[in-house]
Amino acid sequence: MSHHQVSRSIVIEAPAEQIFDVLASPRRHPLFDGSGSVRGVVAGPERLSLGATFGMEMRMGLPYRMTNRVVEFEDGRLITWRHMGAHRWRWELEPRSDGTTLVTETFDYSYSGTLLYQLVGAPARNARAIEQTLPRLKRLVEEGTADPEG
Structure with a gap:
């Protein structure tokens, strides 16, 4: 793994295709975003594909809009998008023999000003x-709600 990446993984009790359907739907991104910054979809397709663009309503202190482009896509297995900052958000899905899927999310800032990202604590x-x-x-994916209270 690159020094300029941050990755974490989790096992989800569902087939990779089911999880990928959630990730490939920009309208569902606010439901699972843990940063609190993804607020809604401004524009984009119902389902992402290679080269697709989608705009999101965001908030980090102040509201703003961000346009993303899908730069890697392997249906059911891998999706990566980037925006003007050049860093990438990558989702890799690895089906397991027991029917579960190992899901890895990576923030990859090796494509842009790595020192700046480090200085601002990104x-x-x-x-x-x-x-x-x-x-x-x-x-x-497993329970139908991202809210821990149900």
């Missing part, structure tokens, strides 16, 4: 967000 902040996102995704 790797640590994004690690914490991933650690909150993965359990939310697990609950959403």
Whole structure:
């Protein structure tokens, strides 16, 4: 793994295709986002594919909009998107023999100003967000809700 990446994984009790359907639907992203910054979809397709763009309503202190482009796509297994900052959010799904799936989310900032990202604390902040996102995704897929209270 690159020095300029932050990754975390979780096992979800569902087939990879079912999890991927959630990840490939931008309208569902606010449901499992653990950072609290993804608020809603501005524009984009119902289902993402390679080269697709989608706009999101965001909030980190102040509201803003972000346009993302899918730069890696293997249906049911891998999806990666990036925006103007050049860093990437990658989701890798590894089906397991027991019917579960190992899901790994990676914040990859090796494509952009790595020193700036480190100075502003982005790797640590994004690690914490991933650690909150993965359990939310697990609950959403397994139980139908990302809210731990149901």
